[in-house]
Amino acid sequence: MRYDLIVVGGGIAGAALAQTLATAGAKVLVLERETTFRDRVRGEQLHCWGAAEARLLGLHELLRTEVGYEVRLWSSRVAGIPAAAPRDLVETSSHRLPVLNFHHPEMQTVMLHAAEAAGAEVLRGPVVLGVTPGERPTVRARVPGGEEQDYEARLIVGADGRNSACRGWAGFEVRRDPERMIVAGALIHGFGAPADRISSIMDPAGGCLSFNAPLSDGRFRSYFAWFDAGNGDGRRRTAGPRSLEAFAESSIAAGAPSDWFASAELIGPLASFEGTDNWVPHPYRNGVALIGDAAASNDPSFGAGLSLALGDVRSLRDQLLANGDWEAAGHEYAAEHDRRYEAVHRITDWIRTLFLDPRPEAAAIRTRALPRIAADPSRRVDYVGLGPLAPSDDAARRRFFGED
Ligand SMILES: Cc1cc2nc3c(=O)[nH]c(=O)nc-3n(C[C@H](O)[C@H](O)[C@H](O)COP(=O)(O)OP(=O)(O)OC[C@H]3O[C@@H](n4cnc5c(N)ncnc54)[C@H](O)[C@@H]3O)c2cc1C
Structure with a gap:
């Protein structure tokens, strides 16, 4: 059978993409190896900007009512900076949204049901064994019972998480930060x-x-x-x-x-x-797109992964729906993805350096920067409220590190 889209993996990224494209009328197949989701100790907090992405996808209300726990206060204490009152995220974030928390396996279950309800075909239990890129890309999977089966689509989407095998099968280059x-x-x-x-x-x-x-x-x-x-x-x-x-x-x-x-x-x-970042530059090639952690897995210390995943879904959906040429749409998506992820990567690197790196070079930066941040908290980068939309150019970096 031929599909418009085959999604490998039914995590937040794969399920959300299947739900939103099936809603728009696409013929979508999701292949998810787990028959029951267990606690893998994964992300459970959607930042304000991620909640805004969920809203753009029409999924915020579902998550909020079915599995969500909204939290509008953010208390941040840093040794060396006098404690401030907790931040009210609704009052102070540009999206006027609280963070949205949920238990990850419960969220995955609700999201995959939503994809199915929207008309996607969701197969639980098949293990994807390989992807062959090309003009008519295919997926090979071992289905329950042991048989191997091939599926063909216009586009294959690798949404198979931080240890993604799709990346290798489709010939993507993976980059990795040093251990931190x-x-x-x-x-x-x-x-x-x-x-x-x-x-x-x-x-x-x-x-x-x-x-x-x-x-x-x-x-x-x-x-x-x-x-x-x-x-x-x-x-x-x-x-x-x-x-x-x-x-x-x-x-x-x-x-x-x-x-x-x-x-x-x-x-x-x-x-x-x-907590190391690993990522694929330009996560589209030859009929295969990567989304979520498969495209870029940000250091989980900063809790941006779910929000990045939903940003990928929104961006790929918009490109596929706007452009009949899916090869061009894939490249547009990949370019947008890189801009979004690179901004989050830059910002979380700065935050790690200033607040979590105990080495002498970082301590020297703190000596200069922390008193200035204490005197003027607007020097902090609003990665919870704005994420990739927070200024992250050189002027923002200099202001954050107190070099201005
Ligand atoms: C310790 C930790 C804490 C985190 N905390 C946060 C947080 O607070 N906030 C936040 O935003 N992010 C957080 N993250 C990141 C977040 O969990 C991920 O960014 C997010 O889960 C990525 O979703 P995904 O759909 O891309 O991948 P996944 O959730 O990993 O989903 C991939 C799916 O693909 C399936 N799959 C894989 N291979 C195959 C195959 N061969 N065949 C069929 N199916 C397959 C898997 O079973 C899985 O269901 C954290 C991560 C970690 C590790």
Whole structure:
């Protein structure tokens, strides 16, 4: 059978694209290997600009009502800067939207159902084994039962996540930053942090961060992230915490109040991940487009991945619907993707340097920049509110680092 579009992977990126293009009348097939979504310790917070992208896709209300937990206050504490009152995101962000939190497996389930309800064919269980690019690109998958099957489409979309195999099959070049952060995440019940706000606590000299996001049903996603540039031999110095006690100890050392953990109970896996960015420049070639983490996976310490994924979906949808020539539409999408991702990459690099890099060069920048930011908080870059639309040219960099 021939489709307009075959989407490899039914995460937020693949499911959202399938939903929005099926709604517009395209014949879409989604191939998702998991039959039930489990907690992979993945993104659970959509920044204000990502919520705005969801709104442009017509998916915000669905996410909000089915799985969402909206949070309008953002409390950010940085050792070395006097604490300020929490930011009211609705009052102070240009989109006038709070952040939208959800449990990731619940979100994936709702999004794939929405794609199916819009008319996409969604197959759960097939494992994609290969993609052959070209004028009539094809996908080979092993379907439940063990048989292998080929599917053909006008366009194949790789939405298979941060370890994407589609990238290799389609011949894309993958770039990677040097090792920097490691991020450990836990799903917790009985956590003592305030449930009406995001609580972000950074210790630049210690090179670590405690980040805490309330979810529905009294749950919290808590992260502890730390700077670890490795030994230069490709191996990390430190393994992540293996127990809630070790996770709590690290988070408390980063500045989280110890009483937050007094009645905390782990209700999901505790896992650690590399925080390195990896990305594909120009993620379209020869009948294959990449979206979401497959196109670019930003350091999860900054929680921009879901928002970037929805930005990719909105941009690819708009290009495909506006242009009958899908080869040209693919290249336009890829160029837009690069502009969006490069801005987020630049901004998150600056934030890591200023707030999380314990090395002497970064400490010297802090000595100059932090007193200026404390005196004038508008020097901070609004990556939660504006994301890639926040100014990120050289003048913005100089202002952020106090070089002006
Ligand atoms: C620890 C951590 C914390 C994070 N925190 C945040 C946060 O707070 N906010 C935020 O915005 N982002 C966060 N992120 C990033 C966010 O999780 C990702 O950007 C987002 O999930 C990417 O979605 P995706 O659809 O591109 O990929 P995925 O969610 O990985 O989906 C890919 C899908 O493809 C399927 N698949 C893969 N290979 C195959 C195959 N061969 N055949 C069939 N199916 C296949 C997988 O089963 C999966 O369902 C975090 C990431 C990590 C690791």
